Amino acid sequence: MGTATLTIDLDAIVANWRALDGRTDASTETAAVVKADAYGLGIARVASALRDAGARKFFVAVAEEGAALRQALGPEAEIMVFSGHMAGDTDLIRGLGLVPMLNSIEQITRHVETLPGARFGLQLDTGMNRLGIEPDEWAAIRDIVLPRGPVLVMSHLACADDRDDARNARQLRTFREMTDGISAPRSLAATGGILLGPGFHFDLTRPGIGLYGGRPFADARPVLRLSLPVIQCRDVASGEIVGYGGSFEASAPTRIATLSAGYADGLIRAMGGEAVVFHGAVPCPLAGRVSMDLLTVDIGHLDTDPSHLDILGRHQGVDDLADSAGTIGYEILTSLGPRYVRNYAGI
Numbered sequence: 248m249g250t251a252t253l254t255i256d257l258d259a260i261v262a263n264w265r266a267l268d269g270r271t272d273a274s275t276e277t278a279a280v281v282k283a284d285a286y287g288l289g290i291a292r293v294a295s296a297l298r299d300a301g302a303r304k305f306f307v308a309v310a311e312e313g314a315a316l317r318q319a320l321g322p323e324a325e326i327m328v329f330s331g332h333m334a335g336d337t338d339l340i341r342g343l344g345l346v347p348m349l350n351s352i353e354q355i356t357r358h359v360e361t362l363p364g365a366r367f368g369l370q371l372d373t374g375m376n377r378l379g380i381e382p383d384e385w386a387a388i389r390d391i392v393l394p395r396g397p398v399l400v401m402s403h404l405a406c407a408d409d410r411d412d413a414r415n416a417r418q419l420r421t422f423r424e425m426t427d428g429i430s431a432p433r434s435l436a437a438t439g440g441i442l443l444g445p446g447f448h449f450d451l452t453r454p455g456i457g458l459y460g461g462r463p464f465a466d467a468r469p470v471l472r473l474s475l476p477v478i479q480c481r482d483v484a485s486g487e488i489v490g491y492g493g494s495f496e497a498s499a500p501t502r503i504a505t506l507s508a509g510y511a512d513g514l515i516r517a518m519g520g521e522a523v524v525f526h527g528a529v530p531c532p533l534a535g536r537v538s539m540d541l542l543t544v545d546i547g548h549l550d551t552d553p554s555h556l557d558i559l560g561r562h563q564g565v566d567d568l569a570d571s572a573g574t575i576g577y578e579i580l581t582s583l584g585p586r587y588v589r590n591y592a593g594i
């Protein structure tokens with residue numbers, strides 16, 4: 248088979264959700280963030296597994312993402328939309344029964360005028376300056392919107408992946424100043440915020456990356472194996488080059504395996520030169536540049552020609568690969584392309 252296989256361990260995702268749920272008190276509900284097709288892993292399968300494990304609230308980035316999710320989960324699950332109620336979203340929000348996290352006075356107005364009585368949440372800006380209602384606007388409107396019964400009042404931390412960053416405490420203080428005493432449920436923490444401790448947990452947490460095995464949840468169970476088929480192997484002599492631009496030049500005779508996956512599959516070009524793939528537990532370095540559909544690997548130290556080599560698995564997670572490409576695990580995950588066969592099983 249010419250395509251690479253991405254194996255996604257749903258049991259590991261469920262175990263990670265349970266482990267993060269276990270970091271908070273029983274009074275704090277743990278939701279699941281499944282935006283961007285569950286970080287590239289397949290929203291229908293991932294969300295169904297989490298629903299079966301007890302997750303009841305799911306977050307997506309935009310209303311369109313709610314369609315596949317509603318189909319997978321049926322009418323019961325609560326689907327919340329971070330981008331709120333944007334122009335043109337009204338029919339989707341009504342039709343799919345979505346709960347928009349309203350981000351501005353403009354969105355609040357749009358929501359109550361077009362869907363009077365429909366459920367909503369509110370997103371406050373506590374310092375990240377990306378989405379949400381600013382403190383001075385909030386002071387002006389809170390007594391008008393709170394009586395309409397938002398189902399959630401939330402904000403998002405900018406620096407929660409670094410537990411020593413003083414801005415976490417500053418955002419927490421601002422969130423408390425803006426929301427202490429309200430009766431609506433509150434939410435501040437994503438994966439990083441859960442790990443910052445109980446003061447950040449409030450009524451609901453919103454983990455994403457930790458479910459999928461990424462930093463900063465260091466205790467996560469690995470979720471992925473990405474196994475790339477070898478198309479061809481060849482000997483190269485000392486002084487021969489490999490790949491575009493000849494950036495690899497053999498300093499001694501060796502053997503090169505050519506694998507079926509490249510930057511069009513999310514194995515971004517920036518990882519050339521640094522990254523390794525694995526034959527069992529044995530690392531094999533990339534040799535030369537990443538092509539659109541192909542990778543070349545130095546296998547001179549292996550005894551036999553392999554049929555497959557793993558670029559993600561027990562020996563190399565998304566963050567390890569991200570480090571070798573100068574990016575973050577989130578970007579590696581969400582770049583995993585549509586050409587992979589997605590296989591849902593243990594890794």
Ligand SMILES: *Cc1c(COP(=O)(O)O)cnc(C)c1O
Nearest residue numbers: 280403437438453454455456457
């Ligand atoms: C993406 C996102 C999350 C999940 O963040 P992770 O770091 O992946 O856990 C939570 N809340 C908001 C507002 C987000 O945009």
